[in-house]
Amino acid sequence: TTSTAGKPAVSTAPSPSVSTASAASAASKVAVNTLPAVKIEPAAVAPKVEVPSVQSIRKVESLSDDEDGDRASGQGDVQPLLYHDSVCNDDGKVIRFHCKLCECSFNDPNAKDMHLKGRRHRLQYKKKVNPELPVEIKPSNRARKLQESKLKKQKHKLVLKRLIDDEQRWHLEMRRYEQDMYWRRLEEDQMYWGDQRRRMAPPPLMSRPGMPVPPLLSCVRRPDSLDDRHIMARHSTIYPVEDELQAVQKIVSHTERALKLVSDSLLEENTAAASDAAEGDDKGSSRLLKGVMRVGILAKGLLLRGDRIVELILLTAKKPTISLLKNIVKQLPKELSTFSEDQYEVQAHPEEANILIFSSKEPKMQVTISLTSPLMREDPASDKDKQREPTDLLNKRKCLEYLAALRHAKWFQARANGLQSCVIIIRVLRDLCQRVPTWGKMPSWAMELLVEKVISSAVGPPLSPGEAMRRVLECISTGILLPDGPGLMDPCEKDPTDALETMTIQAREDITASAQHALRLLAFRQIHKVLGMDSLPTTKASARNRKRRRDVSDTGENEGEGKKDKKEDAASA
Numbered sequence: 010t011t012s013t014a015g016k017p018a019v020s021t022a023p024s025p026s027v028s029t030a031s032a033a034s035a036a037s038k039v040a041v042n043t044l045p046a047v048k049i050e051p052a053a054v055a056p057k058v059e060v061p062s063v064q065s066i067r068k069v070e071s072l073s074d075d076e077d078g079d080r081a082s083g084q085g086d087v088q089p090l091l092y093h094d095s096v097c098n099d100d101g102k103v104i105r106f107h108c109k110l111c112e113c114s115f116n117d118p119n120a121k122d123m124h125l126k127g128r129r130h131r132l133q134y135k136k137k138v139n140p141e142l143p144v145e146i147k148p149s150n151r152a153r154k155l156q157e158s159k160l161k162k163q164k165h166k167l168v169l170k171r172l173i174d175d176e177q178r179w180h181l182e183m184r185r186y187e188q189d190m191y192w193r194r195l196e197e198d199q200m201y202w203g204d205q206r207r208r209m210a211p212p213p214l215m216s217r218p219g220m221p222v223p224p225l226l227s228c229v230r231r232p233d234s235l236d237d238r239h240i241m242a243r244h245s246t247i248y249p250v251e252d253e254l255q256a257v258q259k260i261v262s263h264t265e266r267a268l269k270l271v272s273d274s275l276l277e278e279n280t281a282a283a284s285d286a287a288e289g290d291d292k293g294s295s296r297l298l299k300g301v302m303r304v305g306i307l308a309k310g311l312l313l314r315g316d317r318i319v320e321l322i323l324l325t326a327k328k329p330t331i332s333l334l335k336n337i338v339k340q341l342p343k344e345l346s347t348f349s350e351d352q353y354e355v356q357a358h359p360e361e362a363n364i365l366i367f368s369s370k371e372p373k374m375q376v377t378i379s380l381t382s383p384l385m386r387e388d389p390a391s392d393k394d395k396q397r398e399p400t401d402l403l404n405k406r407k408c409l410e411y412l413a414a415l416r417h418a419k420w421f422q423a424r425a426n427g428l429q430s431c432v433i434i435i436r437v438l439r440d441l442c443q444r445v446p447t448w449g450k451m452p453s454w455a456m457e458l459l460v461e462k463v464i465s466s467a468v469g470p471p472l473s474p475g476e477a478m479r480r481v482l483e484c485i486s487t488g489i490l491l492p493d494g495p496g497l498m499d500p501c502e503k504d505p506t507d508a509l510e511t512m513t514i515q516a517r518e519d520i521t522a523s524a525q526h527a528l529r530l531l532a533f534r535q536i537h538k539v540l541g542m543d544s545l546p547t548t549k550a551s552a553r554n555r556k557r558r559r560d561v562s563d564t565g566e567n568e569g570e571g572k573k574d575k576k577e578d579a580a581s582a
Contacts, residue, residue: 092134093121110137176258177251194429198470235547236475236536243540244433244474247440249314253372257312257319260374263351264366265301267344268323268378271337272298274344297333299324301378304411308418309457310426311435313443318375322415329380329408331359331401337380338364362403362411381411416501417454425461429471434478435460437540444541447523450516451490455508458497459484479531485524490517 096105106121107114110133115121124130128147135142148156233241249257275297305320306312312319325333338357341364345353352369364378385408425431438456442448463484464477472480488494492514499506509517527539537544 092138093125110134173255176255180251180254191429194471195473234473234475235534235545236478236531237473238545239536239540239542240433240437240474240478242545243437243440243542246542247313247436249312249316253314253316254312256368256370256372256374257307259351260353260366260368260376261303261307261319261321263345263349263353264321264376264378266348267341268298268301268337270344270347271340272296274340275336297326298337299326302415302418304414304418309421310432311439313436313439317373318377320377320379320414322411323378323380325380325382328382328384328398329362329403330399331403332399334359334362334364334380334403341366359403362407379407379411379414381408381415383412385409385412413501417457420501421457421461424465425457428461428464430474430477431460431464433474434464434481437478438481440541441539445523447516447519450512451520452508452511454499455497455512458499458508459489462497475536478536479528482524482528482531485521486528488521490521492517 092108092110094107094109095103096107098104105114105116106118108121108124108130111124111130113124115124128144131142131144135144276295279295279297300323302308302322302324303320304322306316307319307321323337334357338355341355342353345355354367354369356365356367358365362380364380366376366378368374380403385405425435435457438448438460439453442451442453442456460477460481463481464472467477467480489497490509490512497508499508530536530538535544
């Protein structure tokens with residue numbers, strides 16, 4: 010017995026039940042008489058058909074060699090693989106089609122044709138009949154979803170990397186721009202004052218009419234002094250690195266976006282719970298959270314390397330309460346998880362009237378969100394107003410301090426950010442306050458006020474970093490911080506307020522004495538001891554500037570007498 014793939018077995022040996030042709034015909038007659046309602050369809054492959062014992066007869070149609078070649082070349086998807094049975098009724102009419110490979114039945118010829126051309130039938134045909142049949146592998150839903158999620162993550166990583174590269178490029182450009190602007194202003198000022206001095210100089214007395222006047226020397230930029238180079242070198246070491254700046258920018262932007270979503274959700278809750286009279290009001294008037302403002306060293310641009318805490322002010326339309334603070338803390342983690350994959354820890358501190366958010370990735374940062382409202386300045390005039398106020402109001406003194414911090418940030422951005430060398434000197438002094446305990450007793454707001462007033466009151470060209478540092482130390486050395494001094498008036502308060510009122514007398518005297526000692530070190534070219542760094546090597550320009558021309562006062566007595574003797578001898582001769 011031999012068999013081929015896709016074709017039923019054909020018997021070549023004589024059947025034991027049928028020995029002669031007459032016996033076969035007699036058997037067929039008996040079969041037809043016993044089963045008159047069965048329609049016998051001849052097989053397409055087998056030359057001999059045995060007597061069927063059931064009403065269904067299998068119909069096998071094999072593909073030709075040309076069709077096999079077409080299927081192998083990629084056109085087999087449209088060729089049906091016929092391997093089914095046709096079931097007839099008593100009248101000989103086909104009532105159902107049964108697929109032996111897939112064990113399924115069809116009443117409609119169109120459904121049968123679609124099944125025979127389908128992927129399921131081809132897979133069963135490949136599994137049971139012809140293993141060499143090419144069938145396209147179709148991914149499952151789970152594999153497709155995994156592939157889509159993988160592509161989405163890759164796209165998100167590319168977008169995030171592009172944003173990080175853009176921010177790094179922006180920081181580098183801003184730093185380069187600040188340096189270029191600094192040196193450009195310095196050159197312009199020196200050129201201006203050089204021209205002024207040349208214009209005010211009298212004409213030469215010994216010049217004759219028509220004598221050519223030598224051209225004016227072009228003004229070149231003055232070389233950096235030793236103090237300038239030390240201050241800029243120290244500033245570059247205390248300036249935050251790119252990783253810290255990126256971490257600060259990331260956590261602050263995420264916090265601001267989350268607070269915006271919390272404000273929207275609170276607005277929806279208030280709108281849903283409002284009465285018909287309140288529904289006609291403007292949405293802006295019913296919004297409970299008005300806005301978020303950056304304050305402190307973040308808003309002033311005074312971050313140093315190692316700073317991990319930044320501050321935000323959350324303004325509310327009404328006086329902030331403990332219940333509002335807890336409601337915000339409850340919604341913040343959910344809103345943060347909607348657009349960020351990072352894990353953040355949110356803590357509530359009602360006694361301090363603020364919310365703390367901690368990041369989990371290195372470098373770990375902390376954002377302090379302080380709640381306040383301009384209404385906290387108002388005092389209830391009557392008992393009715395006191396009764397209307399909520400009982401769980403936040404600490405009023407803390408809220409007023411947060412409002413003052415907001416005014417300080419606005420004043421600094423308007424007055425100090427535009428002054429040359431002001432931000433650099435404040436950063437250096439902040440580093441000095443962190444290193445030296447004596448200077449750490451000075452309030453940061455008082456130090457910012459003092460530096461701004463000292464630099465802005467200078468007459469003439471803008472001060473270089475070394476000159477600005479020397480001028481600040483000179484001002485403190487004169488005793489401006491002492492109790493009998495003029496003091497520092499706070500420009501952000503209506504009533505006269507001294508910004509140094511929190512300092513003790515001993516702290517004022519210690520800082521004054523330390524400033525006097527630092528000024529002596531600057532006079533003896535030892536500014537590196539004040540800045541807490543190693544001394545930089547002197548350049549050729551600074552060494553050349555230190556040389557002085559010898560005059561008559563520098564000569565000794567014997568040398569002068571010798572010159573006089575020579576003159577007297579020449580006169581007598």
